[in-house]
Amino acid sequence: MHSIISLGLLALMTACTDGSVSWDMSPDETPTDTGCQESTWYRDLDEDGYGDADNSMLACDAPDGYVGNALDCDDTSFAINPGANEVCNGLDDDCDNEVDDGNAWYLDHDADGYGDSAFFYEDGCDGSTYLVANPDDCDDTNADVNPAAEEVCDEVDNDCDGQIDIDATDASIWHIDADGDGQGSEESMESCDQPSGYVASSGDCNDHDPDVYEGATEVCDEVDNDCDGDVDEGAELTFYADADEDGYGNPDATTEACTAPDGYIEDATDCNDSSADAFPGATEVCDGIDNDCDGEVDADATDASTWFADADEDGYGNCLEDTDACESTVACEQPDGYVDTTGDCDDTDASVNPDATEVCDGVDNDCDGSIDPSSATDAGTWYYDGDADNYGDEDVSIVQCDQPSGYVDNTGDCDDSDGEVNPDATEVCDGLDNDCDEDIDPDTSADASLWYPDVDEDSYGDEDGTASTSCEAPSGYVSDSSDCNDLNEDVNPGATEVCNEVDDDCDGDVDEDVELTFYADADEDGYGDETTTIEACTAPDGYVANDNDCDDDEGTTNPDADEYCDSVDNDCDGDIDPDDSLDASEWYFDLDEDGYGDESDSTVACDQPSGYVATDTDCDDENADVNPGESENSYALCTDELDNDCDEDIDADDVECYTDVDLDGQTPLAGDCDNEDATVYDGATETCDDDVDQDCDGEDDVCEVVDTGDTGDTGSYSSLIEIGWVDLTNSSITNGAMVDVYKFNVSASSDGDVSTNQFQLSLDWTDTDSDSDLELESVMFYQDGSDVTSSVSITDEDGNDVTDTDGLLEDDETLIVTWDPEGEISAAETVTFIIRVTPSGFDTGDSVSLFLGEGDWESADEMVPESDLDSETWAY
Structure with a gap:
């Protein structure tokens, strides 16, 4: 903190130094003028306004490339200084001795050091150089737009202060023109666009009088009309003294005034104001006086003067340097055809004489030896026409009689490098002042577009609305004029026609081709019959929007119904009595086809599948002689180590094996091979060809062809x-x-x-x-x-x-x-x-x-x- 205060004082001290006064900051002393006291300046190599504490020099004034502070922690990078924003890049961007120390990080798409607040990065700094700690960028797609940018006149909020083109660095200075004379006073304002009532020029010394401005004609009215600080200068009238009161004033005795003083008149033709007899129009006598004030003394007088022949009667004789060679005569009064002056260089042409006006005609009109000089009264001012569009540059001109090559006689070209830009050009929408009227792309541009109001902002304009002509679309206007309802954004030529009694797509038809198909629901189960339909926007009574009913006469048959084993497709899935019917039976696989199934191998179905039975009590489904319907009623069955009748008792454990059921005196364990037939037992007489083994020897006596x-x-x-x-x-x-x-x-x-x-x-x-x-x-x-x-x-x-x-x-x-x-x-x-x-x-x-x-x-x-x-x- 102490070092920061010291640097601040140093900066203040530097700011107060004018080159001749320095400050001694000792506590007990007051500042004294000791001459130049050198200050410490710090090298600012990266030109970011912050100096390098390790690179300094002493000087009275800041040398080039040096600043008065030493706060830069990396003087090789313009992006690193105390005023920079912290960026997620592994660097101490803001020189606070902490790296990537932002509390929150935001994505910086345009890499201008300012992030987009809408893209908050929750995972913190991960090394990405597109993360910054400052979220104040108002346009993160443009690196020239951020809080540190300069505001310029471009219709963009460059510095993100919420204002567009306010305090722009390139804003023009405009002067108020209260009297509307095209020239403003010193009161001014800065703005990108010309404000109403303001003009670019100043200098009006009375902005309440439209006749007073710089360049105005000074008139005699006790007002400084031309704003040059003088009143009525050059505008007062000249009056001449008339001492002899002959009504002719003395041109050599004048006074300036707005009205004639006593003894003065407006005439200045008296050639002798001491003699009332000498004035213009008086009789000339040879008395050495110009009695008639015609500039000739004693013309035609007795002591007449020499007169020179003036053949062209232009007032100049034909004598040049050698008067002896001239035709002349002497007289008090001027003879006809003679004058008292010479110097005419062409006495055959009255327009040529020393008093003639030099004009551009290939002749030495004023006899000065020079033909058609640039001083000729009708010499033209020619302006350089660099782009050959017949309009010149008023800043590059020449005066002469003949038109020089590459020059024209008019100005007004505001861009003499572009032949398409001149006062006679057609203004078009191209961002240029084509016709040099200081108005770029006005609404009157030849190719200006016609724009239509789009009130509902659906990109289709109202053909009946008030159209606007301009180069760019005004806010709320579009080029299209086909919206048939500009108060409903869902109605326009690009909309999809829906069933709502509205012409949604502006084609002149209402609800065409969009009516819905509804299906009759005779059994009122909520599902319709695909064979009975009607077209409408909403479902009529007795109709529904689906056609999924497979039997519209039975309300219990529809896609939402439960399937039962009743030979009916109850749920309309195309499957009659499927295995998942609510009342389907469980069937058991009968591998040995003995009528008894395996409880571990079953299926569910409405009808008995082939190979399946309804009972699941077979204890050995691979042996058809083993099932609950069999009995342990023979010697063979009671000694086969099988549970033949599936009662969980095997052979001797089964009571049947030692019970004489048929009362033939022999039990199965004793040799009876059929305990249910009294004629069958071990030792009985065999009856041939009866398919019965009566004697239990395992064979039937006759059993083949x-x-x-x-x-x-x-x-x-x-x-x-x-x-x-x-x-x-x-x-x-x-x-x-x-x-x-x-x-x-x-x-x-x-x-x-x-x-x-x-x-x-x-x-x-x-x-x-x-x-x-x-x-x-x-x-x-x-x-x-x-x-x-x-x-x-x-x-x-x-x-x-x-x-x-x-x-x-x-x-x-x-x-x-x-x-x-x-x-x-x-x-x-x-x-x-x-x-x-x-x-x-x-x-x-x-x-x-x-x-x-x-x-x-x-x-x-x-x-x-x-x-x-x-x-x-x-x-x-």
Whole structure:
């Protein structure tokens, strides 16, 4: 703190020093004039107004590059000094011996040292040079705008003081012009723009009188009209003494006054004011006096003077230097054609003489030996025209008779470097004073735009509003004039038409193409029917805005309804009775298909899925013989180490295993393989072909199809080349499955046609339970290497054609199969013929005998007995 006070005093001391007086600051002494006392000045290398304490010098006055303070902590950086703002940059910007010590940090987009208060950085200084501690920047996109900037005339608040162009450094000085004479008084103000009632020039010594200003004509009125400090100077009238009272004044005796004093008159033509007889108009006599005051003494008098010939009658004789060579005469009075003066250099031209006015005409008018000098009365003032636009620069001129190259006779060019700028130019909107009237881009500019008021600020102007013409858009005006309602920002040609009974887009149509579609809601459930619609801005009664109802006759069916297992799409999602229906059942996977499911593997659905059941009590879903419906009722089941009935008791632990349920005297553990059938137990008699293991030996005595070997006679109808009967086994015949039972070959004895062949088929059937049949599936053939084709027809024993029926061959039924080959066959070829049947209802104990023979029958009456046919018998 002490050092700061000392520096302040030093600065004060320096400010009070005028070069000859210094201050001795000892407490007990008063200042005395001791001459120049040197002060300490500090080097300001970075020119920021703050000096380097380590670089100083003594001097009476501040040397260039030095200042009176030593407060700069880094004299190599203009941005670092006590007046700087702290910036988040790892430096002590404001020289307070603390680095980045701002309490709050703000983003400095334009890097001018002042931050934007709208961008407060909550995380503190993180080393970013775009963070500063000062938030006073009013435009953080422009580095030339901040509180330290100079205010200039640019319509911008440069120094962020809330005022635009106030106290601008380049503001003009304007003088008040109270009397409107175009010249102001010394009273002035500074402003960027010319204030009303002010002008740029001063010097008016009476700003209440429009006839008084610098340059005004001084008149005799006891007023300093031209403001030069003198009153009526050069404006008083000259009056001449008339001593001889002859009415002619003496030009050599004058007085200046506004009105004639006594003894003075306005005339100044008296050539002798001591003689009342000498005055202009008096009779000239040769008396040595210019009686008539015509400038000639004794003209035509007895003592007349010499007169010179004046041929051009311009008052000058034709004599120059040698008067002897002149034509002259002597007389008191001037002879005609003579004058008393010489010097005429061209006595043939009255406009040429020593008293003539020199003009620009290629002639020495005043006989001074110089032709058309710059002093010629009509010599022109020529102004330099640097841009060749026929308007000159009034500050660069020359006076002469002939126009110099590059000069013109007029001024007014306010920019002689631009040929497009002159008083005759057209003012356009380009930021220039094109016509040199000191008015830049006025509203009268040739290309000024027409602007329309935009009251609702929607960027569309009111075509009926009062338009304004200017180069730039006035505040609240736009170039567009298509707004049909300038009091509503939502109504303009760029707006979207909405359904509101208003022409929103200003196209002349109201609500066109924007009416909404509403859907009938017959069941009043809030959801509409997509097939019944109406167009309107608002929903009519009975209509809604959505079309999501899939059944508008049922109020409980809509997208918001709950789904139930009722074969109806309750919630209109396109899915009927989905798995998430509220009353859906849980189904359990039944892997072993025993009718009992696995409780650990389930699904939820309205309908029972394939492979699933409603119960979940199967304790082993990989074994169909294990489930709650089974029982531990046989020796095998009571010794298999399985919980067959899922009661959590295995084998001997299950009471069934040692209970004789069927009262056949044997329990399952004792060997009974069916504890529910008293005819089944270990040691019982086996009944063959009943699908029951009565003796519990694990086998049923007859359980496969076997060929009995019982073959009928071979009669005259057995001329087939046999391949043989098919040997059927249990694995090769299944109810409902087609099977080949007989194959044979047909051949020709020689090359040629194959004749028609017929076969007789009949069946003897032993059906133990009267539910069996044997269906003739087809009679077919195939061939090897021949061109033979054929057709087959079937006739029953009554002669009926049954070819297209189901071909069922029942017990004791006989069919005639006719094979009709077409085409040729060689002797080396054979055709294989196949009998194919499909058994149905084959049970244990059933047997069948099939009879086959070849013949040539005209009718069913010619059928032969079965004993004459080949046959084969099978049993099951």
